[in-house]
Amino acid sequence: MDPLELKQALGAGLLSFPVTPFGADGLFNRKAYEAHVGWLAGFDATVLFAAGGTGEFFSLEPSEIPDIVAAAKASAGATPIVAGCGYGTRMAVSIAKSAEKAGADGILLLPHYLMDASQEGLYQHIKTVCQSVSIGVMVYNRDNSILTADTLSRLCDACPNLVGFKDGSGDIALVRRITATMGDRLTYLGGMPTAELFADAYLGAGVTTYSSAVFNFVPALAQKFYTALRAGNLETTNRILIDFFYPFMDIRNRQKGYAVSAVKAGVRLMGFDVGPVRAPLTDLTAEEVRMMEALCEPYRNMPATAQAAE
Numbered sequence: 090m091d092p093l094e095l096k097q098a099l100g101a102g103l104l105s106f107p108v109t110p111f112g113a114d115g116l117f118n119r120k121a122y123e124a125h126v127g128w129l130a131g132f133d134a135t136v137l138f139a140a141g142g143t144g145e146f147f148s149l150e151p152s153e154i155p156d157i158v159a160a161a162k163a164s165a166g167a168t169p170i171v172a173g174c175g176y177g178t179r180m181a182v183s184i185a186k187s188a189e190k191a192g193a194d195g196i197l198l199l200p201h202y203l204m205d206a207s208q209e210g211l212y213q214h215i216k217t218v219c220q221s222v223s224i225g226v227m228v229y230n231r232d233n234s235i236l237t238a239d240t241l242s243r244l245c246d247a248c249p250n251l252v253g254f255k256d257g258s259g260d261i262a263l264v265r266r267i268t269a270t271m272g273d274r275l276t277y278l279g280g281m282p283t284a285e286l287f288a289d290a291y292l293g294a295g296v297t298t299y300s301s302a303v304f305n306f307v308p309a310l311a312q313k314f315y316t317a318l319r320a321g322n323l324e325t326t327n328r329i330l331i332d333f334f335y336p337f338m339d340i341r342n343r344q345k346g347y348a349v350s351a352v353k354a355g356v357r358l359m360g361f362d363v364g365p366v367r368a369p370l371t372d373l374t375a376e377e378v379r380m381m382e383a384l385c386e387p388y389r390n391m392p393a394t395a396q397a398a399e
Contacts, residue, residue: 092225096252105304110363175199200234227253268295306355
């Protein structure tokens with residue numbers, strides 16, 4: 090996909106990151122993945138991200154990523170697929186090239202490993218990765234990879250295929266400065282854990298879309314929330330926050346890493362054999378799974394046509 094086409098797709102609606110299934114042997118379960126991605130593609134996410142954060146990128150071997158990307162492409166129909174990418178520059182370049190070869194329509198460059206870096210270091214890192222591929226690139230502004238507006242502006246000048254900026258910092262002042270400075274040069278994505286909790290604030294800062302983790306298991310509800318948000322329907326968004334997202338947040342916050350583990354539990358509850366999370370993450374307890382089951386039950390059979398209601 091041409092980078093500008095990907096940019097338009099990113100800004101056209103809701104986004105999501107499918108979980109990565111693992112079998113009893115601990116290896117990637119392609120059959121389960123294709124079934125789940127195929128199901129998600131029947132809803133209205135405009136881009137799906139393979140091997141992203143919710144897809145446990147941090148626990149994948151680089152050699153596993155092309156197979157995951159290829160499986161996503163095989164089962165997502167016309168929905169574009171963006172691949173996760175990260176670590177140090179040399180490894181990130183290798184992952185980006187292998188993902189492009191496997192058919193990815195773009196890459197999401199996650200924060201590099203462990204160490205902080207200067208703005209010049211971040212500039213050189215992102216520029217090198219962008220220039221290693223012809224597909225579109227999004228940067229993930231989070232943790233040890235926080236870009237200033239000036240650095241991002243330099244990158245936009247140097248890298249025509251840099252098409253997206255995803256923020257997981259929660260620094261609304263910085264985000265607003267970036268959206269004001271860069272205007273429509275980029276598509277802006279919200280990337281806070283359980284993004285719906287922050288969607289109103291980010292919308293006010295010029296971020297028009299976000300990646301929904303819960304789309305993995307309640308896609309129609311996630312889309313209904315997004316549609317109501319963009320329509321300014323606070324009555325609907327407030328009700329969904331109170332009925333679903335705040336209780337989900339309470340479960341998610343019970344342990345570190347549950348931002349992924351709770352989502353994977355939800356997918357299992359919907360009947361997909363996605364297996365456990367990989368270490369060092371831990372799965373929900375039996376009690377917590379029952380809490381998730383009670384939370385999800387009202388939305389288990391919610392049809393795609395319900396997403397635009399109200």
